[in-house]
Amino acid sequence: QSALTQPASVSGSPGQSITISCSGTSSDVGSYNVVSWYQQHPGKAPKLMIYEVSKRPSGVSNRFSGSKSGNTASLTISGLQAEDEADYYCSSYAGSNTLIFGGGTKLTVL
Amino acid sequence: QITLKESGPTLVKPTQTLTLTCTFSGFSLSSGVAVGWIRQPPGKALEWLALLYWDDDKRYSPSLKSRLTITKDTSKNQVVLTMTNMDPVDTATYYCAHRASSSWYFASWGQGTLVTVSS
Numbered sequence: 001q002s003a004l005t006q007p008a009s010v011s012g013s014p015g016q017s018i019t020i021s022c023s024g025t026s027s028d029v030g031s032y033n034v035v036s037w038y039q040q041h042p043g044k045a046p047k048l049m050i051y052e053v054s055k056r057p058s059g060v061s062n063r064f065s066g067s068k069s070g071n072t073a074s075l076t077i078s079g080l081q082a083e084d085e086a087d088y089y090c091s092s093y094a095g096s097n098t099l100i101f102g103g104g105t106k107l108t109v110l
Numbered sequence: 111q112i113t114l115k116e117s118g119p120t121l122v123k124p125t126q127t128l129t130l131t132c133t134f135s136g137f138s139l140s141s142g143v144a145v146g147w148i149r150q151p152p153g154k155a156l157e158w159l160a161l162l163y164w165d166d167d168k169r170y171s172p173s174l175k176s177r178l179t180i181t182k183d184t185s186k187n188q189v190v191l192t193m194t195n196m197d198p199v200d201t202a203t204y205y206c207a208h209r210a211s212s213s214w215y216f217a218s219w220g221q222g223t224l225v226t227v228s229s
Contacts, residue, residue: 045219104155
């Protein structure tokens with residue numbers, strides 16, 4: 001099992017939209033609608049932002065949305081705000097009761 | 111309110127066994143619930159380690175399976191992770207997390223505990 005592939009960094013200005021990709025294979029992202037996204041601020045624990053590809057937990061802003069096409073999942077943040085600056089990780093069920101994470105993406109709000 | 115807190119040594123020597131305890135509140139290890147362990151080396155990505163189901167079923171990362179054991183003490187609301195033969199590359203922040211549904215995501219996380227492996 002290899003980690004899911006994410007861009008190392010993305011950036012955007014306040015108010016803009018950005019998309020972070022998460023590329024896997026037909027054995028993980030492509031086979032299961034069990035992709036999640038986590039936000040992690042420096043020194044803090046990860047926070048669940050999206051689960052099961054596109055569902056938002058209670059309390060998470062609707063500026064965050066998720067989607068999937070083939071072996072690639074995406075997280076889109078619209079109306080970018082300074083507080084969105086953080087690291088973002090995707091994860092996917094990989095079969096046989098295992099989970100894999102992406103390498104993480106650092107989001108910078110310019 | 112669901113809370114989880116990791117505890118254990120902050121420093122272990124190479125070849126030693128690490129034992130970490132996750133003490134939780136706000137839920138019980140009942141049907142459908144699971145508790146997992148995830149780690150994160152400094153400046154690096156998250157890595158899933160293990161998962162313990164309410165019925166004592168256990169799942170491990172294939173790459174670390176031979177070194178990991180996850181157990182529970184239901185009476186104390188605790189889940190324990192042991193990792194044998196520790197190496198400096200195992201230096202990381204170790205998190206426990208709550209999986210509420212049958213799906214593979216963690217809705218609640220502990221604060222994490224940094225474990226350094228050094229002689």
